[in-house]
Amino acid sequence: MSEKIANSRLNEEYLRIKHPSGATILLYPMKGCSSTYALFGTRYGSVDTTFKTKNDADFITVPEGIAHYLEHKLFENDECDAFELYAKTGANANAFTSFDKTAYLFSCSQKFEENLEILLGFVQDPYFTAETVAKEQGIIGQEIRMYEDDPGWRVTFNCLKAMYHNNPVRIDIAGTVESIAKIDKDLLYRCYNTFYNLNNMVLAIAGKFDVDKTLEICDRLLKKSDDPELVTRIPDEPEEVLTHRTTQKLSCAMPLFNIGFKFPAYEGKEQLKKRAAYSILLDMCLNKGSDFFERCFEHKLINYNFNTYVFDGRGFFSVIVDGESRDPDKVYDEVKAELNRLKNDGLSEESFITVRNTFYASQIASFVTAEGVAMNALNCEMSGIGVYDELEYIAAITFDDVKEALAQLDTENSALSIIEPAEG
Amino acid sequence: MDNPINRKEIAPGVYFSTVNDDRYKFHRVSVNFYTELNETDAPANAAAFCILTTSNSRYPTYKQLKNRLLRLYGSSVEPHYYKKYDYQCMGMTAQFLDDVFALDGENLTELLTDMLIDCIFSPITENGAFPEKTTELEKQTVIDSIEELINDKRSYAISKAVSLLCSGEPAQYFANGTVEGAKALTPQKIYDAYLKVLSTMRCEIMCVGRGDFSLVEQKLTDAFSTVQRKPVMTDIIRSTPKSEPLYKTERLPVNQSKMVIGFKTTSDDKDALSLLQKIYGGTPSSKLFANVREKLSLCYYCSASYDSEKGLMLVDCGVENDNIDKAREEILRQLELIKSGDFTDEDVNIAKLTVTNNANSIYDTVRGMERWYLDCVLKNQIDDPAQYAMRLSGVTRERVIEAAKSLVLDTVYVLTSPEKEED
Structure with missing residues (x-):
């Protein structure tokens, strides 16, 4: 199912496609643009620590920082990491985790189709082992330390901690050195299988690209997902702030x-x-x-x-x-x-x-x-x-x-x- | 692709450049003055541009000026003051929406050019100097800007390392000088600095956007014709290596240590050094990322940067206090491996592809194009981004090895937490 959405003020338009795989695809070609930017994201962020699917008897609560940890680990498969694949095309690749989403992205001025294949490939192909999961503790530990020294970051998180009683938005996106120590490969697979089904995901592409070739790649690479009927639960939150x-x-x-x-x-x-x-x-x-x-x-x-x-x-x-x-x-x-x-x-x-x-x-x-x-x-x-x-x-x-x-x-x-x- | 920049001298030492492209929805017009950085004059120069962008004879208070700009679809006229190579650069930039988007059909290009000119050439004065009250407030802005450097530990560590690397050269100073210097400013001192800026400093005006900048050129030419210009042009000094590396540790209450390792080169093969920077620590598949971060899990970030004009290669990382030595050894070892040719042709190709990709992306934003061409004119080598990428694609593996061999360890700066007292 595809719809074209236009805006007369900007004199621009984009395509919104509900793909048979379950994913939503947004294609926004831009005239005169030299580069292309693509994001493949899931509605899964640091606040989603308690959830259940139709396969779970009850809600499960996972350690804080796991969405971010998963983002780091998804870049690796059993042969190489996604950065090595992107390096061969010259694209700039990255990923981010926010409170309510995780997204994988690249920008490029050449070899767009190759890059899109890399993006759709590694995000749908998790590979975690006890060793690779353990290795990441040191890297993410240093990321957490870096933010501990950042007064601009701390002042905001402390404010969220003061306002919110229970909502996980009060916890750092990367978790804590202690919470990430509890993360293992089984938990990562569980979270992956829950949140990285295509019904929960969006692919957004803007800039210089060919719509037909892009859709051909999506048809070929997006694997149809069964809808797991995901429910996330954010704890009840009082209206009042916790402390002033x-x-x-x-x-x-x-x-x-x-x-x-x-x-x-x-x-x-x-x-x-x-x-x-x-x-x-x-x-x-x-x-x-x-x-x-x-x-x-x-x-x-x-x-x-x-x-x-x-x-x-x-x-x-x-x-x-x-x-x-x-x-x-x-x-x-x-x-x-x-x-x-x-x-x-x-x-x-x-x-x-x-x-x-x-x-x-x-x-x-x-x-x-x-x-x-x-x-x-x-x-x-x-x-x-x-x-x-x-x-x-x-x-x-x-x-x-x-x-x-x-x-x-x-x-x-x-x-x-x-x-x-x-x-x- | 043709070089899209047009540059001409519109007054002695005042250069007017335009870059036109239909893809943009915004325009930027920046007026940039350059002088050799010195600690004494730096705070006054910075303060002058802070004051100039708070008001002018047509909009005599900051509130009036700001509201006028906000009304013009959030246009801005903002000051800037920073260090680039051995220069202090200060000036102001107008950014505004293309006229076609104005809801009431305003001619934004003309209105913003007038605003820029009024701010630079028609400041509010009192007894032949800047007003006392504005001076007091903007002095504080400069003081805050110097003191705030400590808030971002990564930038702070790099600034301190560059000061040590470039000891005895203009680049050793912070962009805005010292807090003491800023505290000693008076309305007259800043006004005198302003007059000196206008009459003696090299000026680069850069316009990037879509459409026609001829009106901007005419108005700025007229404005500069009212000033007696005797421009003083200075060159950038190539930094010379120390006889022995300098090791410096600074202690502050931090959770994570920062380390900056500075190398110097006397090689003129800037293209090979640029490519080396990518292979060594400029991409997620670089030697530093792959080994210091991914293999040894020592750092979240560890990357290299290259200053082609000063001849500096910097590596900076954030690392646990106990792992500082381990990280330093690995960073130095990775460079030795490159010197011995221990890298593949694919590493070189990856670096070239990254350069090409980054270069092509510069065309997409007015800010990117402005920065690119301002840097070109300072280096006195005007290439468009695609030409630059093309040149780097011709660099051979042998040239990369020679470039690596030319690097000499100069300074190792570490910012770490205070030593724990023994019980």
Whole structure:
């Protein structure tokens, strides 16, 4: 089943195919592009630690960090690793695991079809032994250590830990040195067989490529999967934050902070609308160009490293204010006071139009490169929306939508995370 | 493919370059000034561009300026200040949507060019200097930028290693100088630095996007014609190897140690050295990735980078404290193996394919093209990315071996945790 989806604003179109194998395929050819970007992803991220299929009697809970571990190990088969295969074509290959997805990718300017065969081949052909699994402990252990020293990373995870009681989003994507020590080949196979069935997977390709040849490769290489009727379970999560303040000391120049406002999780178009409304709202109220930013900057309370964003995915939604300050507690108070003041005094419509225009432009920007388009396509499909939905929603969003978002924002359901400079 | 860059001198020492391609949806116009990096002037030069992008005579406050840019579909005029080879580079870049996407039909190219020119040539002044209040705030921005280097341990370790490698050369300094230097800045000092930048520094203007930049050229030519230019051009110094390698350890409270191993070369075969970098530590099938990471599981990252103008090859990695010696030995051993010819023709082909693939991808973004051609003009060798890849494809295995043999160990820098005190 194939449908062509077009957008007149961009004068572009793509194909969305529900392939007989079970996979969803998104093909987005781009005129004048020199390179191609392909992503093969599964709806399997670090939050998916508890699950069952029709073959399981009950839910199983696996060690934290296993989705990421699996991503590392899938690159190897019994003869070589996928990097060696890609090396022969010159492609840049990589993979990533996020909270709610894992994806394998390559970008290339030549030998696209060969690269696609490599991608579809190794992702569908797991090979784990006790030795190869053990070998990865050292490498991932060093990856975890690297992030332990990264104040920007820590400040965010500590904020998530402060906001969430039970949701696994509070745990580092790579897990901990202790949790990954519990991972063995049998657990990896179990997770692989559960989450890497094609009904749970999306292939997104953008840039320079031939659609017919691509589909021929997909027909040949995508192995039909039986639908295992996968159910994942995210533990019940109270609406309130766990704690309002958390601190850690690390080697850094000045304190870093994250302020997180917690919301219930949303899905599909509702999630898209909330994301657009809160992104615009927070930018209007707090970011560069606002009265708040001007005042706090002039009092040297914050600097240009100040940003607001929506942090959302499958099973979680929050709004984060990220920055550096010599007095993060004061910033926290100021942020809450400003949002409450605007609730009473009202927002400026002129400011709304200004910020909406910037978000509109950043949506256009996401259609500039093959990488941006392929990534966008994968994310949208996995969130249950179309590739152009966000662009069109932002072009049409109203001032009332943003006012309503502010009215629903509870400034007290929030947490402050601080990284303080360690001595030494 | 024809070389897509057009470059001309529009004022003494001011070069205007354009790269046109219909594939882009955004434009970038950057104005880049270059001077030999020195610790004394660096903070003032950086602060000048921080101040210039906060306001101008038409938009006298940061809030007004920022809101105007946001209204123009999130356009930006941002300062930059960084080190490249022996140069301090500072300036500002306007990025904006192509006119065709403007919802109300605005001429964004003209509006953003005017904004850029107003920021550079019509700053707000008080008594012949920058305003006191703005100076105080932007001084802090420069101080923060220097102090923040420590936040990213990998970049910090590389910066410290380069300072040691290039001791006695302009590249030894940090891009924005020292905190003490930044603290001593005054409105007058920064304003004087600004006037010196405008009148003496080499300037490269780079426009990348689709369509016609002739209006941009005309407006910038007119703007620079109001300045008395006496440009001072300086060359990059090829770094010379130390007589004995330097070993330096710095201690900070970290969980993971960082090691940077710096080599120097006096070889002029830059193409072979570029290819060597790929074979040694530039791809996931390189010697360092395959052995230090995959075979020995010592690191998550261990890679090589090459600075063709200074003649430096750096290897950097993050490693457990107890494994520092083991990792260093393996990194050095892998280079010895390449010197002895212990690599395959396939390794060379893989490196060439990677170079070609990366080069072709540069064409796809305005940022990629801007960076590529700015680097070309600094190196005084203008190749388009495809020509560069073609040249490297002619490098032989023998040349790679000779390039490896030319590397001399110069500096080993380690950032690690404090020694545990004995009970």
